[in-house]
Amino acid sequence: MVRPAPTVVFTPPPTPNGALHVGHVGGPYLRADLYVRLVRLLEDREIRHVSHVDTYQSYVAKKAVEVGAEPDALSREYTGRIRADFDAYALSHDAFGDNRDPEYLRFLREGVQALTDVVTVVEREVPRCEGCGRTQLEAYARSACTGCLHDAYLNVCENCSLPQQVDDALGLLCTQCRTAAGGTTTARFLSFDAGAVAAVEDTMRHRHGASRRASALFDRLGPHLALWQFESPYGIAVDDSGLVLNPWVEIFFHHTWCLLQECGVDTRLPFSEAVAELNRRDPDVIYFFGVDNTYYYAFLFTALAQALVIRPMVPSRVKINHFMHLRGAKISSSRGNVVWADELVGTAPVEVLRTRLARSCPEYAPRELADDGPPLSPAPPVGVPPAGEGPRELDVVRARLADLAAIDAFSVERLVDVLDKGRERARAVGGGDADAIDDYLAHVCRELQLA
Ligand SMILES: [Zn+2]
Numbered sequence: 001m002v003r004p005a006p007t008v009v010f011t012p013p014p015t016p017n018g019a020l021h022v023g024h025v026g027g028p029y030l031r032a033d034l035y036v037r038l039v040r041l042l043e044d045r046e047i048r049h050v051s052h053v054d055t056y057q058s059y060v061a062k063k064a065v066e067v068g069a070e071p072d073a074l075s076r077e078y079t080g081r082i083r084a085d086f087d088a089y090a091l092s093h094d095a096f097g098d099n100r101d102p103e104y105l106r107f108l109r110e111g112v113q114a115l116t117d118v119v120t121v122v123e124r125e126v127p128r129c130e131g132c133g134r135t136q137l138e139a140y141a142r143s144a145c146t147g148c149l150h151d152a153y154l155n156v157c158e159n160c161s162l163p164q165q166v167d168d169a170l171g172l173l174c175t176q177c178r179t180a181a182g183g184t185t186t187a188r189f190l191s192f193d194a195g196a197v198a199a200v201e202d203t204m205r206h207r208h209g210a211s212r213r214a215s216a217l218f219d220r221l222g223p224h225l226a227l228w229q230f231e232s233p234y235g236i237a238v239d240d241s242g243l244v245l246n247p248w249v250e251i252f253f254h255h256t257w258c259l260l261q262e263c264g265v266d267t268r269l270p271f272s273e274a275v276a277e278l279n280r281r282d283p284d285v286i287y288f289f290g291v292d293n294t295y296y297y298a299f300l301f302t303a304l305a306q307a308l309v310i311r312p313m314v315p316s317r318v319k320i321n322h323f324m325h326l327r328g329a330k331i332s333s334s335r336g337n338v339v340w341a342d343e344l345v346g347t348a349p350v351e352v353l354r355t356r357l358a359r360s361c362p363e364y365a366p367r368e369l370a371d372d373g374p375p376l377s378p379a380p381p382v383g384v385p386p387a388g389e390g391p392r393e394l395d396v397v398r399a400r401l402a403d404l405a406a407i408d409a410f411s412v413e414r415l416v417d418v419l420d421k422g423r424e425r426a427r428a429v430g431g432g433d434a435d436a437i438d439d440y441l442a443h444v445c446r447e448l449q450l451a
């Protein structure tokens, strides 16, 4: 029997060049985890949280040079630490993909081949640093963003989300040698014309929740080149060109691979047959991510899904969060303005840590890490009144939570507000009604792993 198609929530695979900090945990990961737990608590439908680790990013190679390590060993070490961070914060994944799996790599090669049949690939001369030999793309080079002048790696600007075009980069410098490139090499790009960009904008216009960042990106994004393959000593090669694939294209294919598995599609099928089968299952895909990934999740993935006609990989909704701040500034490990996720572990029960980060979740604008908050007395586990029983206040709580289980309305801020207002009201009414409200809220908190 064919299983009913699930809702699959994807979060960005962390890059294994460092552990998680509180901004990562309190951003897309906790937000997605709370949404999945809330839907499971309230609704009888299948929902799954899926991710993996971003194994092939050039940032892994950059970090390896900085610390004198071997990239693959570094990647495996940090993969272990990232997964320990997820576990420590009860951030559960229903599936965690393995993008080193040989069966997946076969699927990736076939997908890449299929894509080159439907998207125009162009070759360009790009700068190459004569000092270190690195192609001046991705983590290997920085310049001032041509859209906003923010300091940006040669992929996308994390301040305005515009992709950086290598042809007119401003003040390009090698991140390793800190000098301007002297040589050139060849790289390949996917060419998105005005029609392709407009098609994605049209599709995504009502799917990003009026995100100002996504709106501004689409307002300014015209025809452009997206990196396809480049010369690098680290990354994933998918053909005999000697070039490695843009790691974000690999992420798209790995999400697709995970989606096949979630839908019970036989992953041994050839690429085109597996995609046809996935289209028949028609699962619902939702992406939670930070603003710095807006170009990839809101534009590129949809563009690739449309080009390859992988309909479910066009998300029904994207939930974009801003950055968490510490001491009024963006979290930055290089400037020492950071709280690592594992620094807080053990200082309080996990549900207290999750609640603190939920109160700090930068859903709509940058937001400061909240203080610890008042000590909480854990509510005793008592019976939960069935729906329709108990005081009227309980109906209000249930109705507000039910609203939040719809992805458009879901917000961590509102979720925390339901719990706060319910508790306040319980104190005001007192007696048996208060017990009924408190018991229900305790039940919700247990399921959501909040205090
Ligand atoms: Zn260099």
Ligand SMILES: [Zn+2]
Binding pocket: 145, 146, 147, 148, 149, 150, 152, 157, 158, 159, 160, 161, 162
């Ligand atoms: Zn910018």
